[in-house]
Amino acid sequence: MDEFFSHRDGELRCEEVPLAELARRFGTPLYVYSANAIRARYRALVEAFAPDPPLVCYALKANHNLAVIRTLAALGAGADTVSAGEILRARRAGVPASKIVFAGVAKTDQEIRLALEKGILQLNVESAQELERIAAIASAVGRSAPIALRVNPDVAATTHDKIATGRKHDKFGIDLAEAPALYERANALPGVEPVGVHLHIGSQILDLAPFERAYGRAVELVRELRARGIPIRRLDLGGGLGVRYGDEGPADLRAFAALVRRATAGLDLELVLEPGRFLVAEAGVLVASVIYLKEAGGRRFLVLDAGMNTLVRPAMYGARHAIAPVRAPRPEDEILRMDVVGPICESSDIFGRDYRLPRLGPGDLLVFHTAGAYGMVMASDYNSRPSPAEVLVDGARFAVVRPRREPEEQMASERIPPWLDDPGRA
């Protein structure tokens, strides 16, 4: 992805556009996405599976900006959604309903109705209760819902505990042992048509062996279901492919495609993948400004205008992003060790200790690499700081795809109830 974020004339650019110029125009913190980096990732994934690529349903949860979804939809991507809001976003961005899968952990009746109205490809069912609910709602509106059961293969992905989802004790999916009976039930129920098997074992996975184990178990289930006369035709393998945050990654696509081919050989299955992070993480950076360089308690703190309210992954998962100055370091620059922190009143508002960076001062710009996934989507108004603008760069063109929201706008939708109108009467 270095080709999309590289230094030229001493300045870091996204494609053809200097990040400093974007920061000047749109303020910091600022998220910047490279459209061509997103396209390159999508194409690499599809090409790894040539000549028979799966349907790639982009997991909107990674970055749900309409312009990002549209960039992928224009290449033929579908959407993996987890809420009514995401289904609406996918449709608004131009993803056909026939390429949308819906995998929410707790789908409400309203959401199930919306999915049925839109005629999406598949609902991924998380529990026996949900199966009954979908069947009842679909029957009531005279439809049949194409479904897959999300099975829990009891495989531990080699990743952070908080983003592993395929172990027995995780809240996701249906025990493999219970799946055949539930498929029998689904097959007998009016209102649902069991067409697929779904699994997703976690996120930021670079060691491919757990995928192979989990897919093997899913394929065994497909065989068993077919033997019982339940005509499963689709296998939705979930997302999870890892990316490069530091020296590791990204996931080896050729090896991944080969293991999927091995696991599914001879079964004539329609395959679906649900990558989120893999498609967009490295295509995005967060640009931040230095507010202070502070020395205290024997440490040196680089204090930024971006914090856990802007990029929560370090505080939430202990994730570490590569950080670099926007101005190319010069050989004579003094390199210092510093703890990079945000402005939020929480001790957990720290991006990491002992970053090695040139001496920086107020107003200098930094980038956080690999910030395109689970960045802006998890940002919050905590501490009432402006929420960052998002910019999409495409060659030499760029556009604000979500404007910065100042505190006035954040407050605009809030109301003071009438009985509090007069503080004297409260």
Ligand SMILES: Cc1ncc(COP(=O)(O)O)c(C=O)c1O
């Ligand atoms: C069901 C499902 N599919 C796909 C994804 C996307 O994962 P990733 O961004 O790691 O590809 C997730 C993420 O949690 C998920 O829960």
